[in-house]
Amino acid sequence: MRSERGRDLDVAIAFDDVSKHYSLSLQKEATDIKTALLHLPKFLSNARRPFVALDNVTLRVRRGESLGIIGPNGSGKSTTLRVMAGIAPPTSGTVAVNGRVSALLELGSGFHPRISGRENAVLNAVLLGLTLREARDVLPQIIEFSELGDFIDQPMRTYSSGMFFRLGFAVAVHVQPEILLIDEVLAVGDAEFQKKCMDHIHGLRKQGVTLVLVTHDMMNLPMFCDRGILIEHGQITDEGTPQQVVHNYLSRVEKLLALRVEERERLKVAQGAAP
Amino acid sequence: MRRAWELLYLLTFRELKLRYQDTVFGFLWSLIRPLLQGAVLFVVLRKFIRIDVPDYHLVLLAGLFPWTWFQVSLVLGVGSFAANGALIKKVYFPRFVLPLATVMNNGVQYTLSVPVLVLLLLASGYTPNWAWLIGIPYLLLVEAVLIMGVVLLIASLDVYFRDLEHLTDVFVGLIWFYLTPVIYPLSIVPARYHDWVLLNPMASLIEGWRDLFLHNQLPGADMWPALVFAAGAAALGSMSFRGLQGGFADAL
Numbered sequence: 001m002r003s004e005r006g007r008d009l010d011v012a013i014a015f016d017d018v019s020k021h022y023s024l025s026l027q028k029e030a031t032d033i034k035t036a037l038l039h040l041p042k043f044l045s046n047a048r049r050p051f052v053a054l055d056n057v058t059l060r061v062r063r064g065e066s067l068g069i070i071g072p073n074g075s076g077k078s079t080t081l082r083v084m085a086g087i088a089p090p091t092s093g094t095v096a097v098n099g100r101v102s103a104l105l106e107l108g109s110g111f112h113p114r115i116s117g118r119e120n121a122v123l124n125a126v127l128l129g130l131t132l133r134e135a136r137d138v139l140p141q142i143i144e145f146s147e148l149g150d151f152i153d154q155p156m157r158t159y160s161s162g163m164f165f166r167l168g169f170a171v172a173v174h175v176q177p178e179i180l181l182i183d184e185v186l187a188v189g190d191a192e193f194q195k196k197c198m199d200h201i202h203g204l205r206k207q208g209v210t211l212v213l214v215t216h217d218m219m220n221l222p223m224f225c226d227r228g229i230l231i232e233h234g235q236i237t238d239e240g241t242p243q244q245v246v247h248n249y250l251s252r253v254e255k256l257l258a259l260r261v262e263e264r265e266r267l268k269v270a271q272g273a274a275p
Numbered sequence: 276m277r278r279a280w281e282l283l284y285l286l287t288f289r290e291l292k293l294r295y296q297d298t299v300f301g302f303l304w305s306l307i308r309p310l311l312q313g314a315v316l317f318v319v320l321r322k323f324i325r326i327d328v329p330d331y332h333l334v335l336l337a338g339l340f341p342w343t344w345f346q347v348s349l350v351l352g353v354g355s356f357a358a359n360g361a362l363i364k365k366v367y368f369p370r371f372v373l374p375l376a377t378v379m380n381n382g383v384q385y386t387l388s389v390p391v392l393v394l395l396l397l398a399s400g401y402t403p404n405w406a407w408l409i410g411i412p413y414l415l416l417v418e419a420v421l422i423m424g425v426v427l428l429i430a431s432l433d434v435y436f437r438d439l440e441h442l443t444d445v446f447v448g449l450i451w452f453y454l455t456p457v458i459y460p461l462s463i464v465p466a467r468y469h470d471w472v473l474l475n476p477m478a479s480l481i482e483g484w485r486d487l488f489l490h491n492q493l494p495g496a497d498m499w500p501a502l503v504f505a506a507g508a509a510a511l512g513s514m515s516f517r518g519l520q521g522g523f524a525d526a527l
């Protein structure tokens with residue numbers, strides 16, 4: 001359920017007992033009749049095996065807050081953003097979002113290589129939530145931010161990947177969201193452009209934009225966020241100041257790694273001693 | 276909602292542009308294809324098989340043009356959710372604009388081919404009259420709603436059952452085409468089959484276009500199958516889209 005009711009003005013995003021299950025086998029085997037018929041019993045049992053991406057997550061993101069999400073690969077970070085953005089509905093639980101959401105899950109989604117950067121920027125801006133008039137009004141700022149110069153009127157197939165992402169980023173941050181969801185897309189372009197992106201995000205935060213950031217960059221988290229959470233196996237396992245959460249997580253990861261190294265050493269010693 | 280229409284406009288425009296960009300003949304391709312097909316059918320059916328219909332070339336093109344809109348929209352449109360999986364998974368936007376843009380794009384091409392038909396009609400001594408001013412927008416609307424409903428329905432289901440793309444292609448191109456009075460007028464079908472043929476919404480629609488272009492006749496009550504099917508397809512299409520779209524991002 002996605003609801004706008006029960007509006008608490010201080011809360012931008014509210015998750016209550018949100019779970020998200022994926023049916024793993026539904027994706028490939030269900031579309032292939034031959035496999036389905038040949039392996040009917042297995043197919044039927046398989047089709048119902050769910051993968052729990054989010055497990056009863058309750059979460060509040062306050063208006064104007066900046067929340068950082070960290071966690072290992074496949075722990076449910078991106079699923080969290082997708083559910084927040086409305087791209088995929090939760091399997092159970094309620095999600096309430098108050099405000100215009102812009103999700104940067106991937107830069108330049110929907111860009112077409114055969115049309116110009118200018119036309120792509122307008123279409124992309126409308127895709128991300130602006131009206132056509134707003135998109136045209138903000139276009140000069142997008143072009144200036146992207147630093148593409150004359151290339152803006154060239155078809156995008158002529159762009160380098162850096163140029164491609166610069167335009168994608170420029171559009172996304174000019175969509176004037178109230179809530180901005182970012183998934184690992186901060187590190188684009190050269191160092192100078194990265195700095196500019198960071199400054200722009202800081203600017204948005206000062207304007208009161210709510211930010212939810214998924215990242216593997218442990219250095220960035222304390223820079224951008226007021227609060228951090230750690231997601232593992234679809235559950236929030238740690239929460240606190242970004243420094244704390246990052247510290248706890250890293251020291252655990254280090255311990256784990258140290259354990260593994262120790263074990264390997266022990267094995268080597270054991271193998272060396274054996275003959 | 277307004278944003279959805281603007282998005283539809285932008286996507287339609289982009290598709291049109293993409294189709295003709297970097298080609299020598301550009302928009303002419305939209306005319307060459309049905310005209311060439313018409314010419315071949317004319318030679319085979321009129322000259323070889325000797326179908327006995329006055330002004331057969333006009334009867335043929337007045338059916339073939341609106342049929343092409345229907346067929347191409349369906350064949351290209353039913354896979355539009357499945358083909359745009361990457362976008363659907365990454366951005367939240369009104370997804371129904373994807374298949375509808377294909378229908379609009381082909382509708383624009385059909386509309387732009389009407390002047391060619393008018394030239395041929397004038398050359399054969401037909402003259403348009405005021406009925407066209409009401410008849411053309413009316414039939415455009417009915418056909419657009421009908422195609423959009425069908426495309427939205429099949430495209431939504433296609434996300435979960437990709438065979439539908441092939442099924443649609445086969446069914447529309449090999450079966451529906453021949454059962455619809457496109458390459459022949461309804462008048463040469465024996466009267467005892469008329470009721471059956473006219474149950475097909477495309478039959479009454481194509482006959483509606485012919486009556487308008489060749490006889491300056493506004494579509495009347497005979498159009499009911501097209502109207503009923505258009506309304507039904509629109510309702511069913513939007514219902515199934517609404518019910519199924521939540522799962523698109525997960526299924527793709």
